[in-house]
Amino acid sequence: MAQNLNDPKLKILDVRINPLEYITGHLPKAVNIADNNFRGPNGFLPVQYWQEDKIGSLFAAAGITNGDRVVVYSDGRDVLGATMVAYLLERSGFRNVAVLDGGFKGYKGSEQKVTKEFPKYQPGSFTVRDNPSIRVNLAEVEKLIGKPDVVFIDPRPEELFQGKQDIWLRNGHIPGAKNIPWPTFTEANNPDESLKNPHKLKSLDEIRKILAQRNIKPSDNIIVSCSTGREATLQYIVLKHLLGYPKVRIYEGSWTEYSTTDLPVATGPEKAV
Missing domain, CATH: 3.40.250.10 (Rhodanese-like domain)
Known part of the structure; x- marks a missing residue:
């Protein structure tokens, strides 16, 4: 992971729900977009995945473009948020996505660089290709x-x-x-x-x-x-x-x-x- 941080195609999503956890420390280049942004009511049921266009706009707002490589992570039991966002990328036709094994705890415990700096990035161009x-x-x-x-x-x-x-x-x-x-x-x-x-x-x-x-x-x-x-x-x-x-x-x-x-x-x- 650390060896690829300089790759401009590598995008990192920190999907932890509490923004203060992200602000306290995160992986370099990581953009925080809480996993609960991707679900809501659909007129019949609660906590369902948003429509494709909204999901696509969320990924674009986080700087994701279709040709990128994406790594998703969270922490603790919220690994489910990381796997959910990775699934939604695949569901949207995105191929090159991975979940960081060990999450934030594992990364920090391996003495890799953690930062408080917020990355500067441009919105992406994300087209959903439903799968x-x-x-x-x-x-x-x-x-x-x-x-x-x-x-x-x-x-x-x-x-x-x-x-x-x-x-x-x-x-x-x-x-x-x-x-x-x-x-x-x-x-x-x-x-x-x-x-x-x-x-x-x-x-x-x-x-x-x-x-x-x-x-x-x-x-x-x-x-x-x-x-x-x-x-x-x-x-x-x-x-x-x-x-x-x-x-x-x-x-x-x-x-x-x-x-x-x-x-x-x-x-x-x-x-x-």
Whole structure:
């Protein structure tokens, strides 16, 4: 990362939500655009991704142009904001994007340069080229439930998956879904406090073992569905781009949308197969 800071095509997005964290210290060249800027109400549901033109204007305002290379980072559990923004870039047809493994904590801990100076930059020229192949909608989800080659992964906490918390109109999960809480792929629960970091992934071999234990195969047609379409982005990126699983998509409406329908709901622990 540090070796490429002088590359004019390299753009860095700091998507931490609290601006004071950015002001206190950030990566050189990093532009702060909080991840919650990219979502809002759509007339039917809360916290949905904005329309394509608005998403494009946000990236342009942060200095992004279609031919750039982009690195996104946040800190701690807000790694989900970084993976979400990276997903939205891919969704917009942008190809060259990465999430900084370890996030701000990992970068600072490696004694790389951190600055308080704000970068001077020009707005970018960003054209959205919608990529619908990486997502599914509610109608598609309805058709996929119960299909033998389809695996729904639900990265929410166990309490939400089982329907123990009264949050939505209906609580529980899509029938047949496998519950793999998103921190499972990260060092969020490392027993060594010095290594505990939700923004740091476990080794790919460790993640492969987790998937094998759950009988999730590269040949599966995988749909990741969470609470609001944010948590799902971490597992989507790991499965598709780091492990090379070819058929991985996100159900963006996730449980916020699904719970408003009359489609079947399962509660309690994941059913053994």
